Amino acid sequence: MKIFRFPALAAAALALSAWLVAQDALAQQIDPDQPTVLITGSNRGLGLAFARHYAAEGWNVIATARSPDRAHDLAALAASNERVLVEQLDVTDYARIAALAADYQGIPIDVLINNAGIYGDRDTQEWGSLDPEAFHQIFAVNVLGPLKMVEAFADHVAASEQKKIISITSGAGSVSPDRVAGGGVFYGISKAALNMATRKAGAELAERDIIVAAIAPGLVLTDMLRTNRPSLVPRAHTPEESVAGIAAVIASLDHTYNGQPLNHNGAPLPW
Numbered sequence: 001m002k003i004f005r006f007p008a009l010a011a012a013a014l015a016l017s018a019w020l021v022a023q024d025a026l027a028q029q030i031d032p033d034q035p036t037v038l039i040t041g042s043n044r045g046l047g048l049a050f051a052r053h054y055a056a057e058g059w060n061v062i063a064t065a066r067s068p069d070r071a072h073d074l075a076a077l078a079a080s081n082e083r084v085l086v087e088q089l090d091v092t093d094y095a096r097i098a099a100l101a102a103d104y105q106g107i108p109i110d111v112l113i114n115n116a117g118i119y120g121d122r123d124t125q126e127w128g129s130l131d132p133e134a135f136h137q138i139f140a141v142n143v144l145g146p147l148k149m150v151e152a153f154a155d156h157v158a159a160s161e162q163k164k165i166i167s168i169t170s171g172a173g174s175v176s177p178d179r180v181a182g183g184g185v186f187y188g189i190s191k192a193a194l195n196m197a198t199r200k201a202g203a204e205l206a207e208r209d210i211i212v213a214a215i216a217p218g219l220v221l222t223d224m225l226r227t228n229r230p231s232l233v234p235r236a237h238t239p240e241e242s243v244a245g246i247a248a249v250i251a252s253l254d255h256t257y258n259g260q261p262l263n264h265n266g267a268p269l270p271w
């Protein structure tokens with residue numbers, strides 16, 4: 001065969017086919033008798049707490065991370081629970097989103113959690129030094145990434161029993177008069193945009209019986225809070241407390257849900 005005249009090409013083709021088989025094999029490990037959750041950014045912080053929570057509940061957990069080779073806590077969880085499947089995913093890589101959706105084609109996903117998010121460097125989003133590059137990066141991760149995830153995985157969610165898509169928003173995105181403070185300009189705007197993106201997705205997907213909700217975790221002790229809002233650390237919940245609350249809210253969502261962003265305790269998030 002001609003391909004053997006190009007050993008490097010043949011090796012690459014073999015590696016690619018082995019990788020594709022491995023990907024299919026991972027999807028094949030889904031237990032159809034258990035519900036399935038897909039979580040973005042699940043190597044640390046709230047995402048890792050979501051993965052641990054649903055794994056402990058017996059769910060299939062498709063736990064995605066930008067760099068699985070560095071996701072040691074997630075690897076430990078997967079090593080102790082065969083229903084935790086670790087997949088590489090950067091939510092700004094739209095080709096990878098599509099490829100992952102194809103790997104799981106035909107597999108119902110009960111709950112999709114758009115958790116991955118960035119605050120961005122504080123210096124790049126202060127008045128007087130607003131940095132357009134930072135704006136685009138924050139929007140790519142916090143707004144367009146979740147939208148592309150919803151678009152790619154809508155069929156999987158529609159095929160499931162629970163049919164729920166959740167975006168992790170923030171009180172920083174609230175436009176309520178008593179909630180808007182200075183600083184973190186792009187982050188706050190991105191979460192307000194995420195709330196509208198969530199409403200738009202909900203409007204599109206209502207006819208397929210899919211519930212799309214934005215839920216805020218409160219102040220949570222993660223790298224994001226420690227790095228960007230250290231003064232708020234003493235008031236923060238643990239990731240486990242926040243995730244327990246959010247999971248209860250997710251479980252309670254039904255078709256009476258009106259699209260209002262919610263807090264981790266189920267109370268409406270003013271916006």
Ligand SMILES: NC(=O)c1ccc[n+]([C@@H]2O[C@H](COP(=O)([O-])OP(=O)(O)OC[C@H]3O[C@@H](n4cnc5c(N)ncnc54)[C@H](OP(=O)(O)O)[C@@H]3O)[C@@H](O)[C@H]2O)c1
Nearest residue numbers: 041044045046066090091115116117170219220222223224
């Ligand atoms: N902590 C809070 O108080 C708080 C409050 C309100 C809302 N939130 C929201 O909660 C969510 C989780 O935040 P956290 O507090 O857990 O933050 P975190 O500890 O900083 O974790 C952020 C996660 O997002 C991932 N991520 C970043 N960029 C990504 C990309 N392009 N593609 C895929 N994954 C990416 C990170 O992966 P890497 O490790 O590869 O960077 C990490 O897993 C975010 O949406 C955040 O805005 C948090």
